[in-house]
Amino acid sequence: MPLNREEVEEIRSILGREPTIEELAMFEAQWSEHCSYKSSRRLLKLLPTTGRSVLIGPGRDAPAVEVFPGIAVVFKIESHNHPSAVDPYNGAATGIGGIVRDILTLGAKPIALLDMLYLGDPRDGRARWLVKGIVRGISDYGNRIGVPTVAGDAWFDSSFNTQPLVNVACVGIARTEELVRCRPASGDLILVIGNPTGRDGLLGSSFASKPLSDNPSEDIGAVQVADPLMEKMLIDSIAELVQRKLVKFIKDLGGGGLTTAVAEVAADFELGAELRLDELHLRTELTPLEILVSESQERMMIVISREKLEDVAAVLKKYDVPGSVVGFFDRSGRIRAYYKNGLVADVPARELAKPRDIKRSSKPPVELVKLLNPVGDLPEVPVSEALDSLLSSPNVASKRWIYEQYDHEVGVRTVLKPGFGDAAVLRLDDSRGIAVKGDANPRYTAIDPFNGAANSVAECYRNLVAVGSTPVAFVDEPNAGNPEKPEHFWYFEMIVKGIAWMASELGVPVVGGKVSFYNEDYRGRQVKPTATIVGVGAVEDVSKVKTMDLKYEGSAILVVGHTYPELGGSEYLARVHGIEAGGVPAPRPSSELRNASYVAKLIDRGVALSVHDVGLGGLAVAIAEMAILGGVGVELYLERVPCRGCSRLDEVLFSETQGRYVVEVRLEEVGGALEVASASGVTAAVIARTTGSKFFTARWGSTTVFEKGLDYLRELYEDGLRKYMV
Amino acid sequence: MPKIAILKFPGTNCDEDVLRSLKEVDSGVKAEIVWHKDFRVGGGWDAVIVPGGFSYGDWLRAGAIAARSRAMRELAEATTRGVPVLGICNGFQILVEAGLLKGAFLPNESGRFICRWVRLRIDNPKGPWLSLTRSGDELHMPVAHGEGRYYIEERDYESVVSSSPILRYLPSDNPNGSSYNIAGIGTEDGYVLGLMPHPERAVNSLLAPRGFKPGGEVIFKSVLHSLKPGW
Numbered sequence: 001m002p003l004n005r006e007e008v009e010e011i012r013s014i015l016g017r018e019p020t021i022e023e024l025a026m027f028e029a030q031w032s033e034h035c036s037y038k039s040s041r042r043l044l045k046l047l048p049t050t051g052r053s054v055l056i057g058p059g060r061d062a063p064a065v066e067v068f069p070g071i072a073v074v075f076k077i078e079s080h081n082h083p084s085a086v087d088p089y090n091g092a093a094t095g096i097g098g099i100v101r102d103i104l105t106l107g108a109k110p111i112a113l114l115d116m117l118y119l120g121d122p123r124d125g126r127a128r129w130l131v132k133g134i135v136r137g138i139s140d141y142g143n144r145i146g147v148p149t150v151a152g153d154a155w156f157d158s159s160f161n162t163q164p165l166v167n168v169a170c171v172g173i174a175r176t177e178e179l180v181r182c183r184p185a186s187g188d189l190i191l192v193i194g195n196p197t198g199r200d201g202l203l204g205s206s207f208a209s210k211p212l213s214d215n216p217s218e219d220i221g222a223v224q225v226a227d228p229l230m231e232k233m234l235i236d237s238i239a240e241l242v243q244r245k246l247v248k249f250i251k252d253l254g255g256g257g258l259t260t261a262v263a264e265v266a267a268d269f270e271l272g273a274e275l276r277l278d279e280l281h282l283r284t285e286l287t288p289l290e291i292l293v294s295e296s297q298e299r300m301m302i303v304i305s306r307e308k309l310e311d312v313a314a315v316l317k318k319y320d321v322p323g324s325v326v327g328f329f330d331r332s333g334r335i336r337a338y339y340k341n342g343l344v345a346d347v348p349a350r351e352l353a354k355p356r357d358i359k360r361s362s363k364p365p366v367e368l369v370k371l372l373n374p375v376g377d378l379p380e381v382p383v384s385e386a387l388d389s390l391l392s393s394p395n396v397a398s399k400r401w402i403y404e405q406y407d408h409e410v411g412v413r414t415v416l417k418p419g420f421g422d423a424a425v426l427r428l429d430d431s432r433g434i435a436v437k438g439d440a441n442p443r444y445t446a447i448d449p450f451n452g453a454a455n456s457v458a459e460c461y462r463n464l465v466a467v468g469s470t471p472v473a474f475v476d477e478p479n480a481g482n483p484e485k486p487e488h489f490w491y492f493e494m495i496v497k498g499i500a501w502m503a504s505e506l507g508v509p510v511v512g513g514k515v516s517f518y519n520e521d522y523r524g525r526q527v528k529p530t531a532t533i534v535g536v537g538a539v540e541d542v543s544k545v546k547t548m549d550l551k552y553e554g555s556a557i558l559v560v561g562h563t564y565p566e567l568g569g570s571e572y573l574a575r576v577h578g579i580e581a582g583g584v585p586a587p588r589p590s591s592e593l594r595n596a597s598y599v600a601k602l603i604d605r606g607v608a609l610s611v612h613d614v615g616l617g618g619l620a621v622a623i624a625e626m627a628i629l630g631g632v633g634v635e636l637y638l639e640r641v642p643c644r645g646c647s648r649l650d651e652v653l654f655s656e657t658q659g660r661y662v663v664e665v666r667l668e669e670v671g672g673a674l675e676v677a678s679a680s681g682v683t684a685a686v687i688a689r690t691t692g693s694k695f696f697t698a699r700w701g702s703t704t705v706f707e708k709g710l711d712y713l714r715e716l717y718e719d720g721l722r723k724y725m726v
Numbered sequence: 727m728p729k730i731a732i733l734k735f736p737g738t739n740c741d742e743d744v745l746r747s748l749k750e751v752d753s754g755v756k757a758e759i760v761w762h763k764d765f766r767v768g769g770g771w772d773a774v775i776v777p778g779g780f781s782y783g784d785w786l787r788a789g790a791i792a793a794r795s796r797a798m799r800e801l802a803e804a805t806t807r808g809v810p811v812l813g814i815c816n817g818f819q820i821l822v823e824a825g826l827l828k829g830a831f832l833p834n835e836s837g838r839f840i841c842r843w844v845r846l847r848i849d850n851p852k853g854p855w856l857s858l859t860r861s862g863d864e865l866h867m868p869v870a871h872g873e874g875r876y877y878i879e880e881r882d883y884e885s886v887v888s889s890s891p892i893l894r895y896l897p898s899d900n901p902n903g904s905s906y907n908i909a910g911i912g913t914e915d916g917y918v919l920g921l922m923p924h925p926e927r928a929v930n931s932l933l934a935p936r937g938f939k940p941g942g943e944v945i946f947k948s949v950l951h952s953l954k955p956g957w
Contacts, residue, residue, distance in 0.1 A: 136838075143780070144779075144783065144784075146739025146779060227783075228780070228783065229736065229737050229782065229783035232736070233736055318761065318763070319736070320736065404839075404840055404841055405840070406839075407870040409868045409870055409924065409927045409933075410739060410740060410743065410778075410927075411743060412747060412926060412927055412930075412933060414933065415932055415933060420936075427932065542932060543932060547936070549936060
């Protein structure tokens with residue numbers, strides 16, 4: 001039981017008596033990390049959450065930002081790491097279900113899903129089973145509810161073999177004035193709509209707030225079962241309820257079930273509630289305790305005025321969505337639950353909803369110092385073979401095997417589709433749109449959580465800029481180990497600080513998010529701590545959006561930003577030299593800002609033909625991807641790459657220095673583009689030209705470093721992940 | 727102006743897309759999403775589109791439950807009165823399950839859901855949905871399905887191959903192992919047409935990836951053209 005002795009003692013003193021078993025269960029659910037943020041809240045306050053665009057910050061089921069006057073985007077991230085480790089299909093699917101319902105609570109229409117998956121080594125049998133189940137779970141659920149899965153991130157690492165990280169995000173839109181944000185009042189009815197409640201997912205949030213047991217199948221009762229058809233009916237019926245202004249407030253019945261939903265609303269609005277548990281529609285006979293904390297999926301709480309009940313019932317009937325009136329709000333400040341006329345729980349709402357913060361101690365693990373030491377002299381390896389190895393690395397290679405299983409077209413909005421650009425772009429009306437992307441680099445954050453997390457934020461920012469959008473807001477999901485262990489908690493602390501620092505520097509608020517703890521295997525080893533960032537950008541003119549495939553022969557390729565000798569934590573070091581160490585690339589917020597605004601200018605003026613940010617695998621991989629996708633040859637002149645302190649070829653080719661972009665520009669526009677660069681203090685240089693040949697050639701002066709057929713490279717890139725999955 | 731019904735079942739998820747795309751093709755179009763419980767043969771509909779999605783969750787077999795619904799009995803009645811019907815993706819599966827079109831569906835050969843753009847070629851264009859196309863025309867649009875492998879007995883195929891409209895994947899583009907590369911098929915007069923790819927996702931070049939043209943537009947233009955008074 002995750003409630004410890006002090007907590008039980010505290011409950012006794014809150015109630016002034018022995019708690020009933022129902023009350024204990026309610027506290028256990030609500031005081032779990034998952035629901036209460038008791039370990040994390042203190043640190044999360046460091047995040048910059050305000051800004052001109054912010055309509056609703058953290059605190060509700062989802063935040064909202066205004067991307068264009070009158071148009072709100074509601075978006076949120078969630079993890080389903082623990083359930084996905086036990087039952088990958090249902091675990092991942094219900095993750096999608098939960099995050100979509102969070103978006104529905106503000107009355108927004110869900111228009112996009114993202115999945116950020118940090119998965120095991122695809123050569124490992126169990127890991128592969130998890131990968132396939134997770135992807136199929138997302139595919140089956142997302143496709144069925146008609147919300148396109150348009151972007152994300154996928155990473156493969158043996159650290160995640162038994163405990164993958166499944167982070168999913170949903171993006172919705174609404175007219176600002178139509179967002180559902182009324183105050184529930186005393187006397188308003190509480191309805192639970194959707195699936196009948198069953199025994200599945202009992203205390204799932206408290207299961208997610210402890211390590212997995214050594215036999216994961218023992219935990220299977222805590223995983224919920226997915227029903228996407230009911231979710232779709234909830235989407236449709238809530239859309240009609242909202243459009244007809246029949247609801248005052250909506251909340252997801254997620255972690256903690258009915259208890260959490262009612263307690264949080266009551267606490268937030270200084271209300272109490274009276275519940276009649278026997279009124280709830282059930283799948284099977286349940287005890288009052290089970291009714292209070294079941295986490296059966298596809299259920300939502302709606303709060304309505306009494307006089308709207310008839311109209312609401314008619315809408316629910318139209319869509320065949322079951323619902324029941326389970327109680328009403330009052331001014332008592334207490335949650336009182338009755339079962340067959342007997343009072344089974346009577347607890348103060350605020351104390352239930354808001355447990356005291358726990359100050360966790362934090363200390364850097366001793367072995368970390370070794371990781372951060374500079375990497376010694378690396379053996380010389382042929383860079384040509386290294387490039388092959390990087391392009392076929394599942395982390396770099398095409399994610400087609402994943403995204404083709406997702407309907408990424410439904411909604412007829414997906415202007416920039418998966419596989420073509422650094423972010424996805426969805427149109428909102430005839431001209432305007434939004435860009436969305438999710439990013440993390442578990443290797444960086446495992447070596448250096450502060451700088452690694454800052455780099456996640458910067459990477460997401462660059463991806464949004466590269467397609468031609470202006471970043472508006474982020475949501476974040478730190479995935480960390482056991483908060484009770486100071487060496488684990490330290491990573492969480494550093495991740496939050498790194499995110500807060502970089503987001504502040506870039507001037508983009510982090511408007512919400514989620515925290516996932518206890519990501520450790522049964523031996524108590526934490527999986528690579530990971531800082532997942534999802535960002536939304538505004539696109540003024542969707543016809544100007546930039547993909548990354550090279551467009552024409554005879555154009556010039558510009559690199560924006562200096563390259564530093566920063567191989568620490570790189571894909572190259574890991575993949576080619578088997579080393580996961582070294583100082584990670586330094587976050588450089590001021591060059592991020594300067595370079596981004598320059599790239600935005602090139603896009604806006606129509607000078608940029610294709611744009612790609614430099615990320616995993618460095619410059620060589622970025623250019624190779626552009627050539628492969630465009631089917632256009634490239635001649636790269638390495639001596640022209642603006643470097644600071646690089647002494648080796650592999651540093652120029654594979655360093656993962658932040659803040660860089662590669663831009664294809666028409667030859668006749670080069671002069672102008674470089675003038676703008678020098679006028680704004682940006683480092684930009686022509687380093688390559690596109691050719692009519694089907695080769696990617698790199699030269700250093702008169703020496704040919706490598707020359708590779710595009711078909712050969714494409715095969716590596718397309719097959720890198722697929723070959724393990726067939 | 728003709729009136730087009732877009733028939734929506736529980737789990738249908740492309741209804742709004744079809745509506746939006748019809749309006750993009752002709753802003754004056756009179757089209758309406760009709761909830762299955764409200765659909766009546768006598769509703770004055772000049773054409774009906776059964777859009778994609780996962781009707782009733784597709785749990786039994788794609789389209790099987792919707793095909794046995796009251797709304798589909800009404801729709802079958804409408805076809806006997808010469809109302810043009812287009813089934814897209816799950817709509818196609820429903821029409822086949824309801825016996826309005828020949829064939830059957832199997833899970834994709836790969837065993838996985840597939841979403842990608844494909845190229846189709848038209849044979850024997852006939853009827854209102856293909857009135858502006860010519861035999862041999864190439865149309866591009868995306869597929870998105872898990873059970874899209876169209877299967878037809880050889881004997882049945884022989885009976886329709888030269889008479890009925892057929893949309894075929896280019897052989898290199900067959901995404902699911904469909905027999906004879908069939909992506910779509912119609913009744914002999916072409917009044918009822920079903921296809922797995924999504925024409926409503928291909929009416930605007932903005933949404934077509936590099937190397938593809940929006941090939942769905944002509945299908946909607948065809949029906950609007952054919953339904954014009956005096957046709």
